[in-house]
Amino acid sequence: MTDWIEVGVLEDIPCLGARVVRTAVGDIAVFRTAGDEVFALRDACPHKGGPLSQGIVHGKRVTCPLHNWVLELGDGSALAPDVGCTPYYPVKIENGVISLSLQPQSAL
Amino acid sequence: MKEKLVLVGNGMAGVRTLEELLKLAPDKYDITVFGAEPYGNYNRILLSPVLAGEKTIDQIMLNDKQWYADNGITLHCGKEITHIDRRNRKVVAADGTEAAYDYLLLGTGSNPFIIPVPGHDLPGVVTFRDIRDVDLMLDASSKHKHAVVIGGGLLGLEAANGLMLQGMNVTVVHIMDTLMERQLDKESGTMLRKSLEERGMNFYMPAQTVAITGEDRVRGVRFKDGSELYADIVVMAVGIRPNMELAKKSGIHCERGIVVNDTLQTYDPRVYAVGECVQHRGQAYGLVAPLFEQAKVCANHLAHLGYARYEGSVTSTKLKVTGIDLFSAGDFTGDDTTEEIVMKDAARGMYKKIVLKDNRIQGAVMYGDTVDGAWYFQLMRDGTDISAFRDALMFGESHLGDAGHGGQNKAASMSDSMEVCGCNGVCKGTIVKAITDKGLFTLDEVRAHTKASSSCGSCTGLVEQIMASVLGGGYSAAPKEKPLCKCTELTHETVRQTIRSKYFASVAEVMRELNWHTSDGCHSCRPALNYYLLCGWPGQYRDDPQSRFINERAHANIQKDGTYSVVPRMWGGLTTPNELRTIADVVDKFKIPTVKVTGGQRIDLLGVKKEDLPAVWADLNKGGMVSGHAYAKGLRTVKTCVGKEWCRFGTQDSTSMGVLLEKRTWGSWMPHKFKMAVSGCPRNCAEATIKDFGVVAVESGWELHVGGNGGVKIRATDLLCKVTTDAEVEEYCYAFIQFYREDAYYLERTAPWIERVGLEYVKKRVVEDAEGRKVLAQRFLDSQQYAQIDPWQDRASHDVEKHEFIPLKKVG
Structure with missing residues (x-):
């Protein structure tokens, strides 16, 4: 049984942008794509821990602001040839309301 | 049902075309490949090291049989196609195997030329x-x-x-x-x-x-x-001869090779050809770099994108004999319209000859010391005007100054453990291994796999040199016409001109109308497009924050730990007790851990939490300070010396001039960061001759200098001209900035811009054309009315982009 936590509505996040959800176990970056899909990743790049929420969102990917690693929003994995992944969090949108599960998932 | 594509010739050019095609349109075709040799695709240019015992066959394989299987390609090894039935669109192999095609790609390569003397067919x-x-x-x-x-x-x-x-x-x-x-x-x-x-x-x-x-x-x-x-x-x-026998037999027009047009199409529109078998604009190519350029264009047309064009290649040569360094490119014989610069030191086994025409490199031959081959080649293909550094040209790029690589520019003589890329800590051995193990051919591939030259770029020449020494004749520096990014084939130049001529009004419109490969671009093209639009339509275009790098979106500089640094503007480097008091109070109030004086005569507050930024700015605003744009691709600082107000040597009031220029130019967005300085006498204490625009006072007026850089690659400025009045300094300054804004590519500093276009080109617009200069300066001032809005105040007091600075939610 997944515990869903409401974090806000779609309009709270700029299109092709991200916002941060502060939790006791660290920041989660919540992204919105051009197609209004929403994804959530731990707000730390697997490379040097850069805050992914500050990166440029393109397609279903985000570029880390520190050293331009590109990560898949869907599962947090780094785009080859870089290797690494950051945990992702399940997201659901119902009537425009975004909910997260705080259970981290990993592509590994 | 998918269309059928058949490739005849399982070699480097043909298979590279398939690779490019799979990138563009992975599911478009059922692909079948016929190869006469019983292997997968291997790197033919590395046969020499195999013969020399320096490499094994396995090491030169590019695509093993698994690759074909993984990509759903049917591979017929060891089957030679003997007939093309163009009427029924099928090919027939010697053993009777047939394959139907909708499109046929010929990559039959070349045959060695055998001199037809008696005995040429003897064993041995x-x-x-x-x-x-x-x-x-x-x-x-x-x-x-x-x-x-x-x-x-x-x-x-x-x-x-x-x-x-x-x-x-x-x-x-x-x-x-x-x-x-x-x-x-x-x-x-x-x-x-x-x-x-x-x-x-x-x-x-x-x-x-x-x-x-x-x-x-x-x-x-x-x-x-x-x-x-x-x-x-x-x-x-x-020598080699294009292998066009099959095409000729099938009635496809051939001359010295299979004749193709700029899309690599033969006279039969269903049939394309790439590689050594083709003749394009009368030229046949035997080196790998042109073949790869052809592959890219051909794939574009096979994918039915239909806009790429192959216009021929400029090639360079290196000999793959270990320990012998030799480089040649272009027309090195010259004629009575060309000039030569020659340097020879027979005892050291060193010889260099550069052929120039109108101050542009036509060709080069180098022996012994070839480290600058890639650089000369680049200058040649870019048609760079070398008059500004002609006196130093012979001594190579390193002579122009390159931070972090002093005396280490000899790719061939470097040991594997020597560091090449100082930013990312990449050694020569790592690069060599990646090139050979992963079969890399382009600078972009090496950057992606090793990170070398992917940060500041100062080691690019060295990385290219290493690539040239590993790949030999197979390597040619990145193509002359570099696409803006991987999302498009178009260059900065083309994109920018099209934005103007078609009146494109948004990033999305540019991408849609110019057939971007991606739905919403990437971190490279979005900021570039945003800038071109902003520069092209000041006052009309609405800035797209999501197409800005975080620093320009948050109006502060992101640090390695995710905090930010804040630099308030100090006009001309002047400050007051009140400003200093305000800064001290802010530092105390927000517990800012580090305060540092910058190289641009300002104060940097480091380690500010993002949520605190608006409040920090509000306090600084109250003390009369505004954003210093230390994060911007735009005007940074105007450094000044104290000038004649205090200095016993000062000839002009450099401080006031600096403040004036800063007041007029702050807030403007540019292709890259832009630094100015004003010195009050030729002692030049403000170091104006390494700035983008430097002003040096002399007794009779002001010297104006442009295109300097004190960073990655030191470049002293070029003298633009001398002027006498303060008003002239202003007009030239604004005109130069505006010309740079409108002409340079995004992320191109003034130094490489001027090296690319030539100082004469800049002088023509900014110095010689008085009317044009006034127009440029006015256009700059007009655009400034939309740019000079303090972004800090907007965010601190007017809730602009509020969501940027507060978390969406706090949980637990």
Whole structure:
């Protein structure tokens, strides 16, 4: 049984942008794509821990602001040839309301 | 149902086209490949190191059979296509195998040219073209002693070197009196011969072969003058001819090769051809770089994108003989319209010749010291005006100053453990290994796999040099027309012109109308497009924050730990007790951990939490300070010295001039960061001659300097002109900035911009054309009315972009 936590509505996040959800176990970056899909990743790049929420969102990917690693929003994995992944969090949108599960998932 | 694509010729050009095609349209075709050789696709240009025993066959494989399986490609190895039935659109192999096609791609490569002398078909006469030839040569070298190589060109010398390293006694026979006469002039050809002789290679030249002697196998070679040489094997390496037999037989128009147009299409619109078998604008190419450029264009058309165009290639050559450095490119013979710069040091085995026409490089030959080959080649293809650094040209790029690489620019002589990329800590060995193990050919690939040269870029020349030394003739620096990014084939120039001519009004519209490969671009193109639109339509275009790098979106500089640094503006480097008090109070109030004086005469507050930024700015605003744009691709600082108000040497009021220029130019967005300085006398304490725009006061007025850089690559400014009045300083300054804003590519500083376009080009617009200068300056001032809005105040007091600075939610 997944515990869903409401974090806000779609309009709270700029299109092709991200916002941060502060939790006791660290920041989660919540992204919105051009197609209004929403994804959530731990707000730390697997490379040097850069805050992914500050990166440029393109397609279903985000570029880390520190050293331009590109990560898949869907599962947090780094785009080859870089290797690494950051945990992702399940997201659901119902009537425009975004909910997260705080259970981290990993592509590994 | 998918359309069918058949490739005839399982070689580098054809398979590269498939790779490019799969990137563009992975599911468009059912693909079938026919190859006459029983292998997957291997790197033919690395056969020389295999012959020399420096590499194994496995190491030069590019696509093994698994690759074809993984991509759903049907591979027929060892089956030679003998017939194209164009009416019924199918190909037929010698063993009867047939394959139907909607599109046919010919990549049949080339055949070695065999001189038709008596005895040319005797056992023991080999060519140097494929794995089979290498096996034959290796086998012969283990059983026999004497080899004769006919052909003193690139291929012949590499074969000769390989056989010599396998222990054979080798004589090179050449019809001309200079080695590699198509790539080298007489001087460098003679130096090459000398050093090969020192290694034990023998030469017999000029000599024309008339017969190969022997009965059941080769015994020797006879020449026109009646003399003979003893030989156990004879390698024919006199050149290659496009293999167009199949195309010709099928009625496809051929001349010296299969004739193709700029889309790599043959005279049969269903049939394309790439690689060594084609003739394009009268040229046939035998080096790998042009073939890859062709592959890219051909794939674009096979994917039915229909906009790429192949316009021919400029090539360069390197010899893959370990320990011999030789480079040649372009037209190095020259004529009465060209000039030559020559440097020769025979004792050191060093020779350089550069051929110039109208201050642009036409060609270059280098022997011994080839470290700057890639640089000259780049200057040549870019058509760069070299007059500004002509006096230093011969001494190479390193002579112009390159931070972090002093004295280490010799790619070939570097050990594997030496660091190449100081930003990312990448050693030469790592780069070499990635090139060979992963089969990398382009600078972009090396950047992606190793990170070398992917940060500040100052080691790019060195990385290219390493690539050239590993790949030999196979490597050519990145194509002249670099696409803006991987999302498009179009260049900065084209995109920018099209934005203007078609009145594109948004990033999305540009991408849609110019057929971007991606739905919403990437971190490279979005900021570039945003800038071009902003610069093109000031006041109309609405800035897109999501297309800005975080620093410009948050109006502060992100640090490695995710905090930000804040730099308030200090006009001309002047400050007051009140400003300092305000800064001190802010630092206390927000517990800012580090306060530092910057190189641009300001104060940097480091380690500010993002949520605190608006409050920090509000306090700084209250103290009368605004954003210093230390994060911006735009005006940064105007550094000044104290000038004649205080200084006993000062000739003008440099501080007031600096403040004035800063007041007028702050807030403007530019292709890259822009720094200015004003010095009050030629002692130049404000270091104006390494700034983008530097002003130096002299007794009679002001000197204006442009295009300096004190960072990655030190470049002293060029003198733009001298002026007498303050008003002139202003007008020239604004005009220069506006010209830079409108002409340079995004992320191009003034230094590389001026090196690319030439100082004359800038002078023509900014100095010589008085009317044009006024227009430029006015256009700059007009655009400033929309730009000079303090972004800090907007965010601190007017809730602009509020969501940027507060978390979406706090949980737990």
